[in-house]
Amino acid sequence: MTSGITKYLFAGFGGQGVLFIGKVMAQAAMLAKRQVTWIPAYGPEMRGGTANCSVIISNKRIGSPTVGKPDIALVMNEASYQKFIASVVPGGTLYVNSSIVPDLPGRDDIQVVRVPVNDIAHEIGEAKVANIVMLGVIQALTPTLEDEILIKALVELAGKKPELADLNSRAFKAGIEYARKHV
Amino acid sequence: MTSGITKYLFAGFGGQGVLFIGKVMAQAAMLAKRQVTWIPAYGPEMRGGTANCSVIISNKRIGSPTVGKPDIALVMNEASYQKFIASVVPGGTLYVNSSIVPDLPGRDDIQVVRVPVNDIAHEIGEAKVANIVMLGVIQALTPTLEDEILIKALVELAGKKPELADLNSRAFKAGIEYARKHV
Amino acid sequence: MAMLMKGNEAIAEAAIQAGCRLFYGYPITPSTEIPEYMSKKMKSSGGTYLQAESEVAAINMVYGAGAVGERVMTGTSSPGFSLMQEGLSYLFAAEIPCVIVDVMRSGPGLGGLGPTQADYFQLTKGGGHGDYHGIVLAPASVQEMVDLTKEAFDIADYYRNLVIVAVDGILGQMMEPVEFPPYQGRKLSPKTWAASGAEGRPKNNVISYYLTPDLGESENLRWGQKISLMKESEQRFSEYLMDDAEFAFVAFGTSARITETAVDMLREEGIKVGLFRPVTLWPFPEKGLSARLPQIKGLMSVELSSGQMVEDVKLIVNGQAPVGLCKRQGGMTPEPEEVVDAFKKQLLGRGQG
Amino acid sequence: MAMLMKGNEAIAEAAIQAGCRLFYGYPITPSTEIPEYMSKKMKSSGGTYLQAESEVAAINMVYGAGAVGERVMTGTSSPGFSLMQEGLSYLFAAEIPCVIVDVMRSGPGLGGLGPTQADYFQLTKGGGHGDYHGIVLAPASVQEMVDLTKEAFDIADYYRNLVIVAVDGILGQMMEPVEFPPYQGRKLSPKTWAASGAEGRPKNNVISYYLTPDLGESENLRWGQKISLMKESEQRFSEYLMDDAEFAFVAFGTSARITETAVDMLREEGIKVGLFRPVTLWPFPEKGLSARLPQIKGLMSVELSSGQMVEDVKLIVNGQAPVGLCKRQGGMTPEPEEVVDAFKKQLLGRGQG
Amino acid sequence: MKTIFTKTSGLTERPFHYCPGCTHGIIHRLIGELLEEMNLIEKAIGVAPVGCAGFCENYFSCDMIGAAHGRAVAVATGAKRARPDRFVFTYQGDGDGASIGLAETVSAAARGEKISSIFVNNAIYGMTGGQMAPTSLVGQRTSTSPYGRDAVTMGFPLDLPKILTQVEGAVYVASVSVESPQAIKETKKALRKAFQIQLDGLGYSFVSILSTCPTNWGVDPVEALDWLTTKMKPYFALGELKTPALEGGSNS
Amino acid sequence: MKTIFTKTSGLTERPFHYCPGCTHGIIHRLIGELLEEMNLIEKAIGVAPVGCAGFCENYFSCDMIGAAHGRAVAVATGAKRARPDRFVFTYQGDGDGASIGLAETVSAAARGEKISSIFVNNAIYGMTGGQMAPTSLVGQRTSTSPYGRDAVTMGFPLDLPKILTQVEGAVYVASVSVESPQAIKETKKALRKAFQIQLDGLGYSFVSILSTCPTNWGVDPVEALDWLTTKMKPYFALGELKTPALEGGSNS
Amino acid sequence: MKNVVKINVERCKSCGLCVHTCPKKILKIGDKPNSKGFYAVEMTDQSLCIGCAFCGLICPDLALEIYREEKGE
Amino acid sequence: MKNVVKINVERCKSCGLCVHTCPKKILKIGDKPNSKGFYAVEMTDQSLCIGCAFCGLICPDLALEIYREEKGE
Ligand SMILES: Cc1ncc(C[n+]2csc(CCOP(=O)(O)OP(=O)(O)O)c2C)c(N)n1
Ligand SMILES: Cc1ncc(C[n+]2csc(CCOP(=O)(O)OP(=O)(O)O)c2C)c(N)n1
Ligand code: SF4
Ligand code: SF4
Ligand code: SF4
Ligand code: SF4
Numbered sequence A, B: 001m002t003s004g005i006t007k008y009l010f011a012g013f014g015g016q017g018v019l020f021i022g023k024v025m026a027q028a029a030m031l032a033k034r035q036v037t038w039i040p041a042y043g044p045e046m047r048g049g050t051a052n053c054s055v056i057i058s059n060k061r062i063g064s065p066t067v068g069k070p071d072i073a074l075v076m077n078e079a080s081y082q083k084f085i086a087s088v089v090p091g092g093t094l095y096v097n098s099s100i101v102p103d104l105p106g107r108d109d110i111q112v113v114r115v116p117v118n119d120i121a122h123e124i125g126e127a128k129v130a131n132i133v134m135l136g137v138i139q140a141l142t143p144t145l146e147d148e149i150l151i152k153a154l155v156e157l158a159g160k161k162p163e164l165a166d167l168n169s170r171a172f173k174a175g176i177e178y179a180r181k182h183v
Numbered sequence C, D: 001m002a003m004l005m006k007g008n009e010a011i012a013e014a015a016i017q018a019g020c021r022l023f024y025g026y027p028i029t030p031s032t033e034i035p036e037y038m039s040k041k042m043k044s045s046g047g048t049y050l051q052a053e054s055e056v057a058a059i060n061m062v063y064g065a066g067a068v069g070e071r072v073m074t075g076t077s078s079p080g081f082s083l084m085q086e087g088l089s090y091l092f093a094a095e096i097p098c099v100i101v102d103v104m105r106s107g108p109g110l111g112g113l114g115p116t117q118a119d120y121f122q123l124t125k126g127g128g129h130g131d132y133h134g135i136v137l138a139p140a141s142v143q144e145m146v147d148l149t150k151e152a153f154d155i156a157d158y159y160r161n162l163v164i165v166a167v168d169g170i171l172g173q174m175m176e177p178v179e180f181p182p183y184q185g186r187k188l189s190p191k192t193w194a195a196s197g198a199e200g201r202p203k204n205n206v207i208s209y210y211l212t213p214d215l216g217e218s219e220n221l222r223w224g225q226k227i228s229l230m231k232e233s234e235q236r237f238s239e240y241l242m243d244d245a246e247f248a249f250v251a252f253g254t255s256a257r258i259t260e261t262a263v264d265m266l267r268e269e270g271i272k273v274g275l276f277r278p279v280t281l282w283p284f285p286e287k288g289l290s291a292r293l294p295q296i297k298g299l300m301s302v303e304l305s306s307g308q309m310v311e312d313v314k315l316i317v318n319g320q321a322p323v324g325l326c327k328r329q330g331g332m333t334p335e336p337e338e339v340v341d342a343f344k345k346q347l348l349g350r351g352q353g
Numbered sequence E, F: 001m002k003t004i005f006t007k008t009s010g011l012t013e014r015p016f017h018y019c020p021g022c023t024h025g026i027i028h029r030l031i032g033e034l035l036e037e038m039n040l041i042e043k044a045i046g047v048a049p050v051g052c053a054g055f056c057e058n059y060f061s062c063d064m065i066g067a068a069h070g071r072a073v074a075v076a077t078g079a080k081r082a083r084p085d086r087f088v089f090t091y092q093g094d095g096d097g098a099s100i101g102l103a104e105t106v107s108a109a110a111r112g113e114k115i116s117s118i119f120v121n122n123a124i125y126g127m128t129g130g131q132m133a134p135t136s137l138v139g140q141r142t143s144t145s146p147y148g149r150d151a152v153t154m155g156f157p158l159d160l161p162k163i164l165t166q167v168e169g170a171v172y173v174a175s176v177s178v179e180s181p182q183a184i185k186e187t188k189k190a191l192r193k194a195f196q197i198q199l200d201g202l203g204y205s206f207v208s209i210l211s212t213c214p215t216n217w218g219v220d221p222v223e224a225l226d227w228l229t230t231k232m233k234p235y236f237a238l239g240e241l242k243t244p245a246l247e248g249g250s251n252s
Numbered sequence G, H: 001m002k003n004v005v006k007i008n009v010e011r012c013k014s015c016g017l018c019v020h021t022c023p024k025k026i027l028k029i030g031d032k033p034n035s036k037g038f039y040a041v042e043m044t045d046q047s048l049c050i051g052c053a054f055c056g057l058i059c060p061d062l063a064l065e066i067y068r069e070e071k072g073e
């Protein structure tokens, strides 16, 4: 998070919506008039394969858009945990979807935050928004931008679907609340 | 014809057999254990277009196989006459098929030999061997190899067709005779 | 107003804004967003998107539309670009303006979907037969993809030459905020040469052959003059902290972005380095780089390939300074730290010694 | 016993003698004598000639036959060679040995039927995508076409790499006396990797992709090692009057033949020139040329192109001596006199001054 | 315990990478079973396409070659001519075989190449994320026909098996499907016949199989079976379109 | 004096480069006449192939584009989509259209491109000196089938018009010939219909014309007419194989 | 005599094709995710199974094997 | 009324197709080569010509034009 630059990595199965929350972050950063880049990476499989994206939010012009050592990483499944835990920058934060990822050996020099986002999403009544719940958690614990601006981005990306915007906002807030209460 | 190297150019319509008499020369040179190269050049048309070939016969290893300035050139049609007369090396010889090529402005610094080879071939009874008649003329006036070796080459290239070999030999000799008598 | 857009989509939108009304393409990862965007937007822009049966067909459709004088584009990725090589050679010879996008993916062979710059030779030297060149533009941000794509059409028409926009898979897939200033094209002469139907004028032929070697040579010399003119006039580059630099990185596209960060890191250590970024890969910006040589103790090419552009760098440096290479291959990109390390190992010792 | 043979036919005969039992090709002037010869002779040699529907199909048939472990060849000319570029990149990545003949004709585009060397970049830098190289053999006489074609098959099998025999149209069409000494192939290991049917062994896959960038990089590095090994071991060249030469011509194929005569002419004038003839265009014989540099005051590349090989020459000379260029294009060849003149104009003045 | 149904040794142990419910897997299994039943595992050389099935060399127990996109038939031709004693088959998608590889397919058929092609028609480009295929139906929305395939500007679905009936060297042409156990059994029969025709040296054999792509059709796997049945089957000519006994085809 | 027969303004004054007796010239004249009669000279864009007709842009009075070998249909597609108001035709040999360009031809037909293709089938590769074409007859000797085309190893002649009847977007498919004044008149009729179909915007129209190549067949021009009549006509399906009125074709 | 459907939970992708195809409707999607996150199919009443193997035939992922236990086994 | 076949000697390639096709057999290959070396076709008896234009239709090289002289012309 040196010199006003934050690097994110969001990883999981295809279908878990990690690319989407990266987009929300990026959109929000743009709305906040920050510099931003978003890069996706997919595995060769169509579904069930791995997917991840890197987001950089910065106050100054962004050189390298790739994120080798994220400040903040999110892993939604076990494979991503195994793959990325070592890359988090010392002092950084790793968010783990504990609904799916078992309790595995961690690291001492980073913060590991385990959140059962699938279960939380289930409670809200829509399993698909586990990703947004996690976005809320991240926002609560390691915010880079204002809450409002993230919600605005969420609404914008929902396009012309107000129910979706609503659902997403609820999931986002549920994440924030959960984090404030439990972590 | 400097340093035991002779450069030939044979040019005409496709179908006039200029490539063939080049091959005969080349084959003969090889039989005589001389160094030799043969290069064809065609126009883009299938028939009736221009065709020519360059032959180099040499006592030593042949560098450039292209013939920009032939020592001995043969033109079987008017287009070739126009195209190549300027290229003949000073002191060289230009053979012209006078059955087809009209009497056109020549050059003083080269020998121009006009022979009505179509007519001669006609007399032998086979219009197609005009090219071989011309080969005989060339052999008579500017020989590089022995008569016998050229005849041998002619026979070899006739393959398994003795009548053809015979016809070709007759045409060749007719050319020699004509040259000795008329030129 | 800025909007967040993928590089591939930005290219497609920029093309439409530049008056491109025909897109012929065949899908291939990681360039597929280009045809997808075109299939969505062309119709309402009064243009035509057509999915070709192959890249070979696509480039020849481009040839047809370009020959009748319309603005036309195709987009593909490396294996598809390889299939277009005969077509590119023909487009050059027939002097048909057009724009081709190559979103490079890692090879050789089917390879992988990761980013690469290993088509550099194919792009710049001519992967097809004969002496020819396309102008090759290499943007390094989504905004530059917009700006250069628009220009590409003008340049193509101006010279009657193919123009290639070359990016790696990262740039094609990356989202950045981007703006679309109104397009103001160059003033160009009407395409009187086009085979667009001979209404009210003598007939035109647009062909790519010559009947005799003499003609072939004179055509090639004429094209050679055009090549020289393009070489003279179209070199583009961008510099980062080069004014007082004692060492220069040379890099384009994504690797230039990564190198920019490496430059920052080295500058923090007090080492005077800068980045020379070719914006045209062909013509290589040799004037710009040559101008910097007197101040430079060493150069390093940073590439997503086994080292291809480094040859062009060496040709310009011509022995006047050491030239290093930092590379990653097969879809990998270097971290800025790696670039720093490579620099220190290969150049810093030597340059100072 | 010597026989008079066209270069193209000599290549075809040599291939058969080297155990090539499969030829897939598509006719194109000036290489057509190769498929024609094969169609006549393959059957009685127990092999197969098959006319493909296109060059794209031909190179992929080659891929299939090579993948099952058989000796296979194709032959084409420049536009057809351009169509094979995707295939070449795949052949390299799948490490399939094979031999490809390019009888160059003048381009770009449909161009003409005259000789050229303007496929040099495409041949040596890789006209397809990604980092790869084929070994490129450039004979300069019909005899050498025989000898190198035979070797090509051995080299291909030894490295599991594509080998290209590159000649211009003159060499392909030229007749010279030629001999066929009995073929004695290299000792080669059996092709245990081939996908020839898994009888009695675990199954084999012959593929050209990798699933992740990590794997992509390690594959590319492995191929890079092979490339280094080929570069180290397979450089070939031939010299003419180089021992005491103060100036060197660099030329291959037909232009080398022409230059040989120019060397003779200059030597007659007492000027100490020689000819350095690359026999492998890739790997370029840089060791051989470098070894001569200390004695050399200037070099001149003689090419049937706008000047492509001259870049490789310059990369080696690296500023140590002036490098000139004598070129003809579009199907034209220089007369030896022209080479002499160009030399005098570009180098003699400078080299002595 | 009697085995009624189990995995064939014609397939490796590796789980498929295909999306849930994608019928590529069913077709793989049928081929694997035939490789085993017809004793071809050690004799076969399969050619993989580029497409979703581009990794199928991991699944079949025989030797495999991975071809460039669209060139599987050319690669197979090259391989078969080199080893006429081998059994050579291609496995290709509709984009691979009917778009970029169309010339290769039809030309090999014309030459009567002694190979067998399995053509998996899912009316879309699966691997690249759902673009229009030559076989996409009129009206079908894909990522490159977002407003639906419009016959006037984008043309009509290409019926490759129907075309091949007009090509003399194609001696067996079948068009089958996999939406039900019955259809799957028919498909296996057709494949067996196609393979046998190659073994008998009669010429080119071609089996087109209608298949699903739930992911890119945007429906669930069961709905996909239904889409196949109600939308695809009516358009494409089905059955044994041409057999060695029945030259000229049943569609005329 | 009344003119019964004279040169059309649809052709330039330039003499043809074709070999003596080559019927490419007759076909050129028919096209030239139709360009004039249908008032298309200023509206037409022709696409030349690579092949003996590769220089035909010199002969037609309209604008012309020279395509790469086999790609004329793709070039024409590109041109027509760019200028739908123009009349766009291709002129191609059998190698150009049915071998290297097969995918382009069939795919354009499937898309129903509003262009007209004239396909000159002389059963050989003329320009390159007489190699086997996809249309060469079984037993025919060519420079790459020196022992005669053998159906078992080289396959069967490809009947492209017959194939195209199975392609929905091809709305007019005719197979005609030029060995006699009657045949020439029929050919002109077919060409006129094909052109009109494009002008009416109905879809792809394709006219295959059997033609001679005395040079590479190794016969004199008059014998060549006979060879065409007695050898080629019996093999290739002739007539209007598919017309807009008669969907499905007359050959079924 | 009893028919046994063996479910390879790790291979199952929860596509539901077998559920849809089984004439006896005795298969259902389970509620425990496997290691890949797929809810594997489950047998509801093995005794009703007629051993028709339709489920195996339609399963694209080779997740099912079907056996018949002979009497007395 | 008289039909006139105008022969463009320079365009004629001596292929003989018109000779073969003329129903009246009044055309023949001549014996004077044109500038390209081709022996152009000649009319043997113009008065027999019926003006059917078959010769013009079959001539691949546009070497023939056919006119009808109206009576009294
Ligand atoms: C030359 C080339 N062009 C394009 C691609 C991208 N590509 C890969 S697979 C594919 C099409 C896949 O569709 P299909 O053949 O129908 O197979 P499916 O995935 O539907 O089974 C395409 C266009 C490529 N790999 N190579
Ligand atoms: C890519 C490519 N391959 C091959 C050729 C060589 N070539 C030129 S024309 C031709 C075939 C000509 O035959 P056809 O199309 O039947 O026309 P024809 O000459 O018989 O009228 C070939 C193979 C080429 N020019 N380009
Ligand atoms: S994308 Fe479609 S065809 Fe490909 S695996 Fe998924 S469902 Fe199957
Ligand atoms: S080669 Fe054949 S097709 Fe070509 S012009 Fe001559 S006769 Fe006609
Ligand atoms: S074997 Fe038949 S009855 Fe038994 S579970 Fe499978 S489909 Fe149902
Ligand atoms: S068909 Fe196979 S993969 Fe699908 S739910 Fe049933 S057992 Fe699982």
Ligand code: SF4
Binding pocket: H003, H005, H021, H022, H023, H024, H025, H026, H027, H048, H049, H050, H051, H052, H053, H054, H055, H056, H066
């Ligand atoms: S017009 Fe008829 S009759 Fe007269 S010359 Fe011609 S073909 Fe013969």
Ligand code: SF4
Binding pocket: F021, H011, H012, H013, H014, H015, H016, H017, H018, H019, H040, H041, H058, H059, H060, H061, H062, H063, H064
């Ligand atoms: S048909 Fe024409 S070219 Fe042939 S002989 Fe008659 S007039 Fe001459």
Ligand SMILES: [Mg+2]
Binding pocket: E093, E094, E095, E120, E121, E122, E123, E124, E125, E126, E133
């Ligand atoms: Mg598909």
Ligand SMILES: [Mg+2]
Binding pocket: F093, F094, F095, F120, F121, F122, F123, F124, F125, F126, F133
């Ligand atoms: Mg032909």
